[in-house]
Amino acid sequence: MLNTEIVTVDKNRPEKDKIKIAAEIIKNSGLVAFPTETVYGLGGNALDEHVARKIYTAKGRPQDNPLIVHIYSLLQLDQLVKEIPSRAAALMDKFWPGPLTIIFYKKDIVPFGTTGGLDTVAIRMPAHPVALELIKESGVPIAAPSANISGRPSPVCARDVAEDLSGGIEMILDGGPASVGVESTVLDLSEEVPMILRPGGVTLEELEDILGRVDLDPGLAPGEKPRSPGQKYRHYAPKASMTVISGSIEHQVKTIRELAEQMVANGSKVGIMATAQTRHRYTKGYIISVGDRTAPLTISSNLFTILRKFDRLKVDSILAESISEEGIGLAVMNRLYKAAGYNVLKV
Numbered sequence: 001m002l003n004t005e006i007v008t009v010d011k012n013r014p015e016k017d018k019i020k021i022a023a024e025i026i027k028n029s030g031l032v033a034f035p036t037e038t039v040y041g042l043g044g045n046a047l048d049e050h051v052a053r054k055i056y057t058a059k060g061r062p063q064d065n066p067l068i069v070h071i072y073s074l075l076q077l078d079q080l081v082k083e084i085p086s087r088a089a090a091l092m093d094k095f096w097p098g099p100l101t102i103i104f105y106k107k108d109i110v111p112f113g114t115t116g117g118l119d120t121v122a123i124r125m126p127a128h129p130v131a132l133e134l135i136k137e138s139g140v141p142i143a144a145p146s147a148n149i150s151g152r153p154s155p156v157c158a159r160d161v162a163e164d165l166s167g168g169i170e171m172i173l174d175g176g177p178a179s180v181g182v183e184s185t186v187l188d189l190s191e192e193v194p195m196i197l198r199p200g201g202v203t204l205e206e207l208e209d210i211l212g213r214v215d216l217d218p219g220l221a222p223g224e225k226p227r228s229p230g231q232k233y234r235h236y237a238p239k240a241s242m243t244v245i246s247g248s249i250e251h252q253v254k255t256i257r258e259l260a261e262q263m264v265a266n267g268s269k270v271g272i273m274a275t276a277q278t279r280h281r282y283t284k285g286y287i288i289s290v291g292d293r294t295a296p297l298t299i300s301s302n303l304f305t306i307l308r309k310f311d312r313l314k315v316d317s318i319l320a321e322s323i324s325e326e327g328i329g330l331a332v333m334n335r336l337y338k339a340a341g342y343n344v345l346k347v
């Protein structure tokens, strides 16, 4: 067991001495969890195959699920990738630093251990001063999957990371809650029409503004084979069984009320994931509002926290409302469907 140190850092002006200590750990092939604007990452030297193996072990993650490589400056990109397509340059210009991950053909310096055996590498520049300072000070690009045990909801604060990874990593940098709350958008530019392999913080609509037509990987639908290796695994799952209710808001509320009533009558502990607009309409079960339907970022930033909260409350079942799949809603609903194992009730 490692003694996992939790170090609080100033989000906007990360203290140099603290970043230095964390960077030393990375340089010495250790693991540091750190905040990004999306979720917390579990970071290690991306150029060291041995470190990639350590990351997989700490997370309990299958080795064919490739890691995202994080950079702090465009100067690091040439070292890692064979070519930079012009469309990628336009996207980097607009969205980096930010929640967009782009797939490139990798150079030999990037080990297959980091890319899960693929000849491509996923790269992103996070929009978080602590992440950027850590990468800079480490002197190497940092491979970082979300800092959760594989399959669990992604971590959006240091406490979530500690819950999953304490004893398995050297350090957690605590820079407060993540603002976006769902992971980055993973984008493949290898075909004529760009394809979203994982919806995330940068929206489909924002990408279409720059690129024209953008497709969503049809493999993201239940039962299909996704193109991004990580997407095939069960994800984000709370311990309770979970059902997503979809349909008009009125129908959703009516159905959830009825189901909750039956479940509670049968002695079951029920959690309801409601919204600011609907929470007052429920009376049975543990009712939690995930956020405001008119401000979907409040929902994305709360989503994983609430899934973990239901775990702590030890509910048996979760009934979750749906939101519109516009904007960041697409990523929110993708995470909810996966958390529920695609157990969706259309009403």
Ligand code: TXA
Binding pocket: 036, 038, 039, 040, 041, 042, 065, 066, 067, 068, 099, 101, 103, 115, 118, 120, 121, 122, 126, 144, 145, 146, 147, 182, 183, 184, 185, 186, 197, 198, 227, 228, 229, 230, 231
């Ligand atoms: O927001 C994020 O992206 C967070 C923070 C920490 O930066 N990181 C993150 O990493 O979500 P992870 O490892 O949990 O998810 C990486 C996703 C997986 O679905 C993986 O399959 C996909 O990116 N991916 C990575 N490299 C790929 C590649 N070369 N080709 C296709 N998909 C790739």
Ligand code: MG
Binding pocket: 145, 146, 154
């Ligand atoms: Mg993850």
